[in-house]
Amino acid sequence: MSLGKYNFIFFYLITLLLFFSCHKKEKTYIETIALNDVQLPKAKPGDWRYSRDEKFQTFDDFQKLKKIKPEPGKNTIYLQPIGEFNELQKKEIELTREYLSKYFQLQTKVLPVLSNTIFPKTARRIFKDGQEQILAGYVLDSILVKRKPKDAVVFMGITEKDLYPRPEWNYVFGIASYQDGVGVTSMYRFANGGLSDSNFNESLERLIKVSSHEIGHMFGLNHCLNANCVMNGTNTLPETDFHFARACSLCQQKLNSSIQYDPKKRLLDLKHFFEKQHLNSELSRAELDLQLLK
Numbered sequence: 186m187s188l189g190k191y192n193f194i195f196f197y198l199i200t201l202l203l204f205f206s207c208h209k210k211e212k213t214y215i216e217t218i219a220l221n222d223v224q225l226p227k228a229k230p231g232d233w234r235y236s237r238d239e240k241f242q243t244f245d246d247f248q249k250l251k252k253i254k255p256e257p258g259k260n261t262i263y264l265q266p267i268g269e270f271n272e273l274q275k276k277e278i279e280l281t282r283e284y285l286s287k288y289f290q291l292q293t294k295v296l297p298v299l300s301n302t303i304f305p306k307t308a309r310r311i312f313k314d315g316q317e318q319i320l321a322g323y324v325l326d327s328i329l330v331k332r333k334p335k336d337a338v339v340f341m342g343i344t345e346k347d348l349y350p351r352p353e354w355n356y357v358f359g360i361a362s363y364q365d366g367v368g369v370t371s372m373y374r375f376a377n378g379g380l381s382d383s384n385f386n387e388s389l390e391r392l393i394k395v396s397s398h399e400i401g402h403m404f405g406l407n408h409c410l411n412a413n414c415v416m417n418g419t420n421t422l423p424e425t426d427f428h429f430a431r432a433c434s435l436c437q438q439k440l441n442s443s444i445q446y447d448p449k450k451r452l453l454d455l456k457h458f459f460e461k462q463h464l465n466s467e468l469s470r471a472e473l474d475l476q477l478l479k
Contacts, residue, residue, distance in 0.1 A: 214448040214449065214478070215434050215435075215437060215438045215441075215448075216434075217477050217478055218434050218437070218474045218477060218478075219433075219434035219435075220477055221434075221470070221473050221474055221477060222411070222412035222413075222433045222434050222435075223412055223413040223429070224412060224413070225410070225411075225412060225413055225417070231420060231421065231424075232420065232424060233408075233417070233418035233419050233420045233424060234410070234417075234418065237418070239407070239408055239410060239418070240407075241410045241411070242406070242407035242409075242410075242439075244435065244438055244439060244442075246407075247405060247406070247407075247439040247442070248442065250405045252363070252404060252405030252443065253338060253339065253363070253366045253403055253404055253405065254338075254404070254443045254444070255291060255338045255443075255444055256338075258336055259335070259336055259337065259338055260291060260292070260336070260338050261291065261292045261293070261294060261334070261336050261337055261338060262285055262286070262289060262291050262292070262293040262294070262337070262338060262339050262340075262341065262400065263293075263294050263295075263296055263333075263334055263337045263339075263340045263341070264278065264281070264282055264285075264293065264294070264295045264296065264341050264342075264343055265296050265299065265328075265329065265332070265340065265341065265342045265343065266278055266295065266296070266298045266299070266342075266343050266344075267298070267299045267300075267301065267303065267324070267328070267342055267343070267344045267346075268298070268299075268300075268301050268344050268345035268346055269300075269301060269345065270298065270345055271380070273380045273381070273382075273385060274345060274372060274380055276385075277372065277380065277385070277388060277389050277392060278295060278343055279295065280389055280393075280462065281343070281389070281392050281393055281396055282294070282295050283458065284393045284396075284397070284455075284458055285393070285396060285397060285400065287451065287454035287455050287458055288393075288397050288451070288455065289397075289400065289440075289444060289446075290444060290446035290447075290450070290451050290454075291338065291444065296334075299328070301346065303328060304319050304323070304346075305323075307320075307323075308320040308323035308324075308327075310349065310352075312347065312349070312355070312356070316346075316347050316373070317346060317347070318346065318347040318348060318349045318356065319344060319346045319347070319348055319349075319371075320348075320349060320350075321348040321349065321350045321357055321359075321360045321369055322350065322351075322360075324342050324344070324348070324369040325342075325360070325361075325362050325365070325367050325368070325369060326362075328342065329342050329365075329367035329368075329369065330362070330365050330367055333365075333366070333367060337366070338366065339366045339367070339368070339400050339403045339404070340366060340367045340368075341367070341368050341369065341370070341396060341399065341400060342367070342368070342369035342370070343369070343370055343371075343372060343392075343396070344369060344370075344371050344372070344373075345371070345372050345373060346371060346373060347371055347373040347374065348360075348369065348370075348371040348373075356371075356374065357371075358370060358371065358374065358395045358419070358425070359371065359395045359396070359398070359399045360399070361399040361400070361402045361403050362403075363402055363403055363405065366403050367403075368399040368400065368402070368403055369399075370392070370395045370396055370399055372388070372392060374422060375387075375388040375391040375392055375395075375422075376388040386462065386463060386464060387426075389462065389464075390426075390430065390464055390467070391422065391425055391426070393430060394415055394425060394428070394430050395425065397415055397430070397432075398415050398416060401415070401416050401432070401436070401440070404440060404443055404444070405439070405443065406436055406439055406440065409432075409433060409435070409436050411433050411434075411435040411436070412433035412434070412435070413427075413428055413429050413433070414428065414429060414431065414432055414433035414436055415428060415429060415430050415431060415432050415436075416432060416433075416436050429467070429470060430464075430467045431467065431470045431471070431474075449478060452471060452474055452475060452478075453475070455467075455471050456468065456471040456472065456475065459471055
């Protein structure tokens with residue numbers, strides 16, 4: 186073979202190499218941020234996962250579900266405060282509205298407050314600790330379902346009263362009806378006895394986690410077994426605090442398949458919220474995701 190032919194083959198191979206290096210398939214947003222997912226530790230006694238045998242929900246499982254999705258004319262998240270709220274609590278609800286609008290990339294509105302007088306005696310009980318509790322199922326079925334706005338994709342109640350799901354349970358942070366697209370969460374336990382300037386951020390972080398978790402359920406997401414994630418099940422406040430407000434890459438993939446938003450815009454919006462509210466741990470996680478995308 187002549188030297189000229191060797192040169193031709195050499196340059197042909199170099200050209201192919203350059204072509205494939207330039208046309209290498211870029212990672213998707215989900216594939217990129219998956220590098221920042223944090224593995225769940227082994228469940229210990231008292232943890233949600235320890236006593237429950239939940240099935241891992243794959244992306245294909247999620248896709249096959251009949252679930253609520255935003256659609257034209259029915260694409261707004263509504264929050265319904267129920268109770269007697271002081272100024273700090275009202276501020277917390279407004280910030281939760283702002284957060285949810287960024288988290289789900291959907292218009293989110295707060296409706297006028299409903300009085301606690303809407304709860305009949307049959308939906309109330311006095312707990313062993315002395316506080317009044319409200320039957321969570323009553324809030325869903327007898328209040329929210331009947332008052333859900335026509336343009337609401339989901340409808341979330343927020344109460345300052347403690348909630349219980351059934352007589353044998355002590356309390357619940359929040360519950361949701363996935364078919365009806367309604368849910369409720371209680372602020373009662375998030376401030377450890379009383380909301381103040383000193384514990385405001387701790388309470389706010391708990392409220393945005395539980396609210397986005399319950400609305401995530403309404404959009405079809407099961408409890409997450411993939412990584413540390415806002416969709417992890419929790420039994421206690423320490424467990425809620427341990428789990429991130431960040432949705433893992435798999436849960437974001439599911440959510441984005443139903444709600445067609447720009448993932449990078451969502452991430453930047455959340456970063457700015459965490460920055461403004463000095464939620465530094467979540468801010469660091471958002472910044473790590475943004476670093477990967479660069």
